[in-house]
Every structure is written in C-alpha cells, then in structure tokens.
Amino acid sequence: MxxxxxxxxxxxxxxxxxxLSGVTLNIPRGKIVGLLGPNASGKSTFxxxxxxxxxxxSGEILIDGNRPGIETKKIVSYLPERNYLNDWMKVADxxxxxRDFYSDFNEEKAYDMLRRLDIxxxxxxxxxxxxxxxxxxxxxxxxxxxxxxxxDEPIGGVDPAARDYILDTILSNYNENATIIISTHLISDIExxxxxxxxxxxxxxxxxxxxxxxxxETGKSVDSLFREVFKC
Amino acid sequence: MPWELKxxxxxxxxxxxxxxxxxCSGVYPLGSKLPSVRDLAQEAAVNPNTMQRALAKLEEDGLxxxxxxxxxxxxxxxxxxxxxxxxxxQEHVQVFLKKMKELGFDYxxxxxxxxTIAEEMKQ
Amino acid sequence: MLAKLMKYEIxxxxxxxxxxxxxxxxxxxxxRIINPFGMLEASENFxxxxxxxxxxxxxxxxxxxxTFVMTLVIMIQRFxxxxxxxxxxLMFTLPVKxxxxxxxxxxxSMLWTILSFIMAICSILILVDIDxxxxxxxxxxxxxxxxxxxxxxxxLPYYALLSLISGILMIYAAIALGHLFSKHKLMASxxxxxxxxxxxxxxxxxxxxxxxxxxxxSLISSPSTSSLDLNNLVLSFSIPLIIILVVNxxxxxxxxxxxxxxx
Numbered sequence: 001m002x003x004x005x006x007x008x009x010x011x012x013x014x015x016x017x018x019x020l021s022g023v024t025l026n027i028p029r030g031k032i033v034g035l036l037g038p039n040a041s042g043k044s045t046f047x048x049x050x051x052x053x054x055x056x057x058s059g060e061i062l063i064d065g066n067r068p069g070i071e072t073k074k075i076v077s078y079l080p081e082r083n084y085l086n087d088w089m090k091v092a093d094x095x096x097x098x099r100d101f102y103s104d105f106n107e108e109k110a111y112d113m114l115r116r117l118d119i120x121x122x123x124x125x126x127x128x129x130x131x132x133x134x135x136x137x138x139x140x141x142x143x144x145x146x147x148x149x150x151x152d153e154p155i156g157g158v159d160p161a162a163r164d165y166i167l168d169t170i171l172s173n174y175n176e177n178a179t180i181i182i183s184t185h186l187i188s189d190i191e192x193x194x195x196x197x198x199x200x201x202x203x204x205x206x207x208x209x210x211x212x213x214x215x216x217e218t219g220k221s222v223d224s225l226f227r228e229v230f231k232c
Numbered sequence: 233m234p235w236e237l238k239x240x241x242x243x244x245x246x247x248x249x250x251x252x253x254x255x256c257s258g259v260y261p262l263g264s265k266l267p268s269v270r271d272l273a274q275e276a277a278v279n280p281n282t283m284q285r286a287l288a289k290l291e292e293d294g295l296x297x298x299x300x301x302x303x304x305x306x307x308x309x310x311x312x313x314x315x316x317x318x319x320x321x322q323e324h325v326q327v328f329l330k331k332m333k334e335l336g337f338d339y340x341x342x343x344x345x346x347x348t349i350a351e352e353m354k355q
Numbered sequence: 356m357l358a359k360l361m362k363y364e365i366x367x368x369x370x371x372x373x374x375x376x377x378x379x380x381x382x383x384x385x386x387r388i389i390n391p392f393g394m395l396e397a398s399e400n401f402x403x404x405x406x407x408x409x410x411x412x413x414x415x416x417x418x419x420x421x422t423f424v425m426t427l428v429i430m431i432q433r434f435x436x437x438x439x440x441x442x443x444x445l446m447f448t449l450p451v452k453x454x455x456x457x458x459x460x461x462x463x464s465m466l467w468t469i470l471s472f473i474m475a476i477c478s479i480l481i482l483v484d485i486d487x488x489x490x491x492x493x494x495x496x497x498x499x500x501x502x503x504x505x506x507x508x509x510x511l512p513y514y515a516l517l518s519l520i521s522g523i524l525m526i527y528a529a530i531a532l533g534h535l536f537s538k539h540k541l542m543a544s545x546x547x548x549x550x551x552x553x554x555x556x557x558x559x560x561x562x563x564x565x566x567x568x569x570x571x572x573s574l575i576s577s578p579s580t581s582s583l584d585l586n587n588l589v590l591s592f593s594i595p596l597i598i599i600l601v602v603n604x605x606x607x608x609x610x611x612x613x614x615x616x617x618x
Binding site for chain 1: 239240241242244274277278279280
C-alpha cells in the first residue's frame with residue numbers, strides 16, 4: 001500500500017457539534033506532514049479517529065489498508081497532547097510496558113535518548129516536571145519503529161531549546177517507509193521540516209500544499225499564510 | 233557555517249544556494265564526500281525530502297556526483313566551481329547595484345564607495 | 356496479551372492493597388498482644404485501660420470494614436482512572452482488544468476481593484484463639500455436605516464466584532454508562548448503577564415467578580429436602596445471574612469500543 005493513510009469523506013459529530021466534515025485525505029509513506037489549524041479546528045478529533053479512540057459518524061479511515069483497530073495500533077505510534085503516563089511508575093517501568101506490548105519498540109534507542117537528556121530511568125514519573133514527562137512521552141513514541149507517527153502538539157508546552165531537541169529527534173528518526181503527522185498551531189518552528197501542510201478550519205480541510213509550493217506561490221512563509229487564512 | 237534559511241522563499245532553492253556557497257567557500261572542498269542526506273537535513277533542520285531534491289538538482293547541474301555505493305561527492309572540476317562562484321557573485325552584485333540605484337547613487341559614486349569600504353575592510 | 360495486561364493491572368493495584376493488608380494483620384497482632392477483650396472482662400469500672408481497649412477494638416473493626424470498602428473503592432477507581440481518564444490514551448492505543456481490558460480487570464478485581472476475604476479471616480484467626488481450629492473446620496465442612504451433598508462444594512463456590520463476577524461487571528457497566536454523559540459523569544455512573552441494580556432485582560423476581568414456583572412447590576411438599584434439589588436450586592438461580600453478567604459485559608464492551616470519548 002503506497003498510501004499509509006487514506007481518509008474518505010470522514011465526518012464526526014458530537015451531538016449538535018460537527019467536529020469534522022467531509023475530510024478526504026491521502027498521505028503517502030516517507031512524508032512529514034503538518035496538520036495545521038487553530039484550537040478546536042478538529043485536529044485532535046482527526047488524530048483520535050485514526051487511533052481508534054473515536055469512531056467516525058460516517059466515512060472511512062484506512063491505515064495501511066486496515067480500519068483503525070488492533071492491526072493499525074501495532075504500526076501507529078501516537079503522542080497525545082495529554083500526559084498519559086501512570087504517575088506511580090518509574091521510567092524503566094513504562095519502558096518495560098512499551099516493550100511488552102509493542103513488538104516494534106526499540107528499547108536501546110529509548111535508553112540512549114534518556115541518557116542524552118540526562119533522565120534517570122529509575123526516577124518515578126511523579127517526581128518529574130511537566131516538561132520532563134513530555135520528553136519521556138516523546139522518547140517512548142519515537143523509540144517505536146512504527147509506520148505512522150501521529151504527534152499531537154509535540155512542541156506545545158515546551159521551552160525553545162527543548163523544541164529544537166524535539167524537532168531534531170523527529171528528523172533523526174525519519175525513514176522513507178514511515179510517515180510522521182504533526183498537529184500543531186506553532187508553525188514557524190516546524191515548517192522547515194515539513195513536506196506538506198494541511199490546513200484544517202472548523203472541521204474542514206481548506207488547503208493541502210507543500211511548504212515550498214506555498215512559499216513559491218505566495219512569497220510568504222506558511223506561518224504568514226496561516227495567520228491570513230485563520231485571521232480572527 | 234550556519235544554514236541561513238529565510239522564511240518567505242522556497243526552502244529547496246535556498247538549500248541549493250547554501251550548498252553552492254559551501255562548495256565555493258571550501259566548506260565542502262573539491263572532490264570531498266558530502267554527509268548523508270539525513271545528516272545534512274538534520275544539520276540544516278529541514279525536511280530530508282526537500283534536501284534530497286536540492287542535492288538531486290545539484291547533481292543534475294554537475295556540481296555534485298553520486299557513487300551508488302559510497303555516497304555523494306563534490307565535483308573535482310575546478311572550472312565548474314569557478315563558474316558557480318562567478319554566477320553567485322553576479323547575483324549578489326546585481327542585488328547590490330539595484331539597491332544602490334534605489335538609494336540614488338550613480339555608477340561612479342557606487343564604484344568609489346566600493347573601493348573605499350574595501351580598503352577599510354582590508355585593515 | 357491478556358496475561359501482560361493482568362501483570363500491569365496487578366502492579367498498579369498491589370501498591371495500594373499490600374499496605375492495607377499489612378496494616379490489618381499488624382493491627383490484629385497488636386490487638387492479640389494487648390488482648391483488649393480480656394482487659395474489658397477483667398476491669399470493673401471505666402478507666403483508661405477500658406478506654407484503650409474500646410478504641411483498639413473499634414479501630415480493628417474499622418480496619419476490617421475499611422478493607423472491604425477500600426477493595427470496592429480501588430476497583431471502581433482503577434477502572435475509571437485507568438480506562439476513562441488520561442491513562443486511557445495509553446491503554447486504548449495498545450494493540451489489545453477492549454474485551455481483554457475488561458477481562459483482565461475483572462480477574463484482578465476478583466483476585467483482590469478473594470484476598471481481602473482471606474486477609475480478614477487471617478486477621479480474625481490472629482486475633483482470636485479458636486480452640487481446635489481444625490475440628491471447627493471439619494464440622495463446618497460436614498454441615499455443608501449434609502445439606503448440599505458433595506456437589507455443594509462445586510455449586511456453592513460456583514454461585515459465589517458468579518455473583519462476584521456479576522457484581523463487578525455491574526459496577527463496570529455503570530461506570531461505562533456514566534461515561535456516556537457529557538457532564539457529571541460520576542453522578543451519572545452512580546445513577547446508572549441504581550438503575551442496573553433495580554433491573555437486576557426485577558429480572559431475578561421475574562425468574563423466580565416464572566421458573567421458581569415449580570421447584571419451591573416440590574421443596575415444600577416433599578418430606579425432606581434432598582441435596583439434589585438444593586443444588587438444582589442454586590444452579591437454576593445462577594441462570595439469570597449469567598444472563599445479567601453477559602448483558603453487562605456486552606454493554607461495557609460496546610461502550611468502550613464504539614462510544615469512547617476521552618477528554
């Protein structure tokens with residue numbers, strides 16, 4: 001399957017609220033794609049749908065040809081916006097958990113990254129600062145040799161130096177068979193590492209272009225264009 | 233040498249320029265082996281596919297050549313590099329002259345300014 | 356996968372139960388040494404000794420009751436926090452089917468419930484000297500086999516375990532149903548539990564009405580109740596229990612699979 005992710009007319013409704021409407025998207029392998037939109041535009045809903053944390057009201061999502069379920073969870077590595085780690089665990093414990101459940105988890109890589117960030121695996125998660133916990137979560141997600149990475153606001157609450165580290169980690173983990181989808185509203189930091197951007201506004205896709213296409217056609221950075229398109 | 237990438241121009245063309253600059257200035261000497269696409273992309277903090285396209289274009293232009301097994305190398309052709317150097321110089325001068333004209337200088341004034349400042353920079 | 360889930364389930368809950376059990380057993384031991392009952396019997400009027408003994412006994416009873424209350428609370432909190440709270444983002448992205456999550460939690464909850472019972476009994480044994488313990492046990496066993504026959508040793512535990520599983524599942528179903536509400540999820544869960552409980556009672560009553568008449572009549576009319584009849588009674592009562600159990604399971608599983616909505 002050449003497209004790692006295919007969405008056909010996906011709609012998600014919560015009661016009276018339409019979170020996503022008619023989303024059609026095809027993303028091939030080996031790309032780094034930015035899913036860009038303001039808060040509550042449907043980005044997180046979309047990512048949760050891809051991870052089987054929500055079911056579509058209508059439409060279909062296929063990851064490597066499969067509907068979201070056990071088979072896709074084995075090849076998708078998801079970094080949620082939230083902190084999902086059990087506080088009482090030590091870092092080594094959560095690494096053990098990932099190793100137990102994910103056959104594509106590279107334990108050595110994880111320990112290597114922890115070492116480079118000076119994080120002690122024997123530390124309990126609840127003693128760590130929020131920023132450190134986020135780094136641990138990122139390390140866990142990037143240590144999987146997955147086929148599709150979905151990162152929901154990976155650089156959101158983090159200081160600029162840590163942001164650079166995270167972007168560097170994303171680049172160093174890149175491989176041509178995997179695709180990384182990054183959802184964020186902090187665009188100027190990441191646009192250089194993106195192949196393509198998808199603008200999503202009020203649950204609908206309003207633009208799909210490569211970064212260079214945008215810069216060429218508009219003479220602006222993606223960040224500037226974003227500010228225009230999503231002006232309040 | 234830091235990678236200077238502006239936000240309003242396509243990254244692809246800027247990468248080409250930046251690599252040309254590095255070749256001309258000797259950061260990547262003639263005949264030397266370039267780092268891998270991955271490493272270059274990480275260094276420049278850009279998307280590897282974009283870096284790959286830039287390198288492919290430079291190969292097409294003859295500044296780089298690739299050996300299937302051992303990677304990408306800078307050309308050994310001194311003349312070709314000289315040509316690129318001149319091309320880059322031309323582009324910079326054209327931009328400079330345009331700016332100076334906008335400021336209202338004429339040809340002679342421009343020449344004397346250049347000579348004066350070049351002297352000062354020597355010291 | 357189920358075994359791995361259970362491993363982490365136990366790890367996640369053991370750190371709450373082990374200290375509780377230790378406290379219970381230690382306090383039983385303490386009470387045994389201090390022997391408050393003896394002190395009470397021996398003293399004639401109210402003094403510090405008596406006060407101390409009363410406090411000691413009271414605390415012990417609180418601990419016993421507390422153990423069961425805690426077992427219930429931890430069971431509920433674990434399901435809620437681990438699957439429907441932030442940790443749910445981790446749990447539901449594991450390549451594991453939702454029914455496996457439910458089953459692993461039921462099994463571990465059963466484990467702790469049974470252990471709590473055992474710990475409570477152990478603490479009583481520590482506290483109180485039962486003369487001829489084995490003799491008492493033997494009498495207990497023979498009483499049961501007199502009434503229920505040897506089959507009773509299968510039917511009774513079977514029914515007890517079924518009740519336990521059914522009870523746990525009803526709680527899980529209530530929590531899952533409460534999750535469907537957008538606001539006041541906890542209150543909604545509590546409300547749903549009451550609803551489910553009422554439905555359960557109605558189903559049991561209906562069952563007795565429809566099927567029970569026959570067996571009750573035969574029991575009343577016959578001169579002596581055979582153990583076979585009693586065992587059959589127990590087994591037939593387990594049928595509505597199984598139905599309710601299955602319904603609760605399907606309810607919980609469907610909600611987790613299709614109606615999950617983590618914040």
